Amino acid sequence: MTGVTVEQERAAAVPAGPGTTELSMREAVNRALHTVLGEDPTTLVFGEDVGRLGGVFRVTDGLQRAYGEDRVFDTPIAESGIIGVAVGLAMNGFRPIPELQFDGFCYPAVDQIVSQMARMHYRTRGTAAMPITVRLPSFGGIQAPEHHGESLEALFAHVPGLKVAAPSTPDDAYHLLLQSVRADDPVVYMEPKARYWERGPVALEENRATPIGSSRIARHGRHATLIAWGAMVQRCLQVAELAAEDGVELEVLDLRWLKPIDADGLVSSVARTRRAVVVHEAPLTAGLGAEVSALITERAFRDLAAPVQRVTGFDVCYPAGPSNRSTCPRSTASCSRCNGRWSSDDHGPTHLRTARPR
């Protein structure tokens, strides 16, 4: 899948700092699942290959051994059925955490997600809670076959009744998952599979009080705000690093929650930087970048020194492995040019993925 084995990842372990534990995002999600399975007997983890195998990304590794086959179990290959079963379990007092193995394979479940899970609370006038967290390994960058990398946040963010999260760091992966599972509304939890194996400090003991829908400033800057989520946050941080060499200080805002969106956070950052660039992997047209751009334009128009720009994938099908290098999102130059200000740093089609400090 990713070309990185569990052994390699473990070999790369670094000692934990004070108050934090160094974990990969995969491990962080796994620890969060341990936490919720341990604290709440109504939580259930199920999906394709999540039990004995521990999931195709090993995210659910060891959970079945720890909590038994009743609470962590494999299902047949039936994405719609998996979500449908989750709805029924929720109606019977459970707190299901189904996994849909790859984002590109969640389309068969979209009817259950949209027509049933997202609406049941509304349809029943609040009598049936739907505390379901759908874990959805998401986004591209792993050079996998077709449908193993998509970027579906706009699809789900558009649906009343859903909340959508997309963490970018192991620490957020841990805390946002706890929040999602403990929340009483359905959450589509989009894990950036390209980031599963990268490590970072996680404050496992900390009781995070940030509300659902809060963003995070991943890097402070004063000349423009790059807005991203999931795997693109790291890309934006790399861009900011490069820009800093030229004396351009970019702020990077990690949206984290794609519904609800932290409009106040966006406005407050843009009020400081006066320029905004939204970066996402998904195609341009009707992508979430349009929503973010509209929000900023509506609420912070007078603060803007330049139009909000979007740096996104092209309106093409998600490309096969090797060629996805050449598409979404594009070069540091794209990011730079789009404010019409720093065009001298144009190195041609240098892909963000390969961008590194020189």
Added chain:
Amino acid sequence: MQTNEGPAAGAGLPALDDLAPDLSCAFYRDMLTARLLDTEAIALQRQGVFPAYVSLRGQEAAQVGSAAALDRERDFVFPTYREMAVALTLGVDMVGYLASHRALWHGGLYDPMASRFGAVNAVVGGPVPHAVGWAMGERLAGRRGCAISYFGDGASSEGDVHEAMNLAGVFHVPVVFFCQNNQWALSVPNERQIAGGSVAARAAGYGMPGTAVDGNDAAAVYRATREALERARSGGGPTLIEAVTYRVEPHSTSDDTTRYRKAAEERAWRERDPITRLRAAMRAAGHAGDGFFERAEREARATAEQVRDGVSAAPEPAGEDLFGYVYREPTGELARQRRVWQEEVLP
């Protein structure tokens, strides 16, 4: 034009020998009340009170017979949108139920969780896996309830129904799949809907018992459902029941059956009317006489009229409810939009 002969829906009298007269009387009362309420509901649509209505006429035995077998304290019903007689049998607040057809609230205004009768659901096939999940939960919690999923011959073509049955077979959960095969999925007949000709036969592929039953025979439906529930409750896993019946009325009040089926077919099925057949069987078995039937008619009519007047006069839910139930934990953005609604739309 297609003609559907009901293979299992005969014209003979239901056998009542093993049923207590109380039970057949209860069947009769519920079936007749449902029939009269159904008739009132169609009229309410013509009178402009309901934007649309879906009649269950002809399916009263299938619905009442199966619902009567349920344990109202422990079991849970997952309906679609033509299960009015099931709701009635289970004691659901019928004004709240019909509120769905008055378009007051999509899922109706009754409490689905307290009623143990899920919200009216317009997606055919969609609620079927919910029944499997609910049943799975029942087993995990160590409780003894069963789920029953109502769906039709049309829904049997949906992928969700396959996924649900396969999941139920794999997990061996206490669920009854109750297919009312009313011969017509809107305008499409069985032979264009069900490859192989039998929904019940599909059960074999899921490793569960499947049975076709005369859906216009309340007693036969009751027995088949009771048996399936007993099996499920004692750990025997799921069952598929195909109740062969007939949708005597159009699919909905917006439909026109003359475009796709023959009047002779409708007449033939009207002659197998489940209420007429039950009444004749009850007389033959000595379960009831004129006095009971007259009283039942009077009471059913009073109930139907009371519900009719109730739903006609029911107040509309508050406009704020549009915003109040989207989330259990509302978002700031939705709160903002609610204020916009209050300021700009409400006045």
Added chain:
Amino acid sequence: MTMAQHTLELPDLGEGLIEATVLEWLVEPGAGVERNQPLVEVETTKSAVEIPSPCAGAVARLHAAEGDVVRVGEALVTFDVAQDAGIVGTVPAQERKPTRRVRLKPPEE
């Protein structure tokens, strides 16, 4: 018991229809009617249906002749009814003329 009049307007008979053609009147002026007694057969683009009376009373007036096209919301039958007769039926309200809430001003400059 005091008497009153109640007019049945043509409802939308099939999810978004705008009119219907009167095929046949099943009652005539002066006739007494029971609630749910068939009044008229009309044909829409979807089907032909009988409209049952929404009340008990007497037919005071038929507002259309056989063959006439009646638009949704237009009067169909007026009844003389007892003042306290339970009347049912709602018709999609005629779309109201938009009313102004704000005055606009062109952008300056």
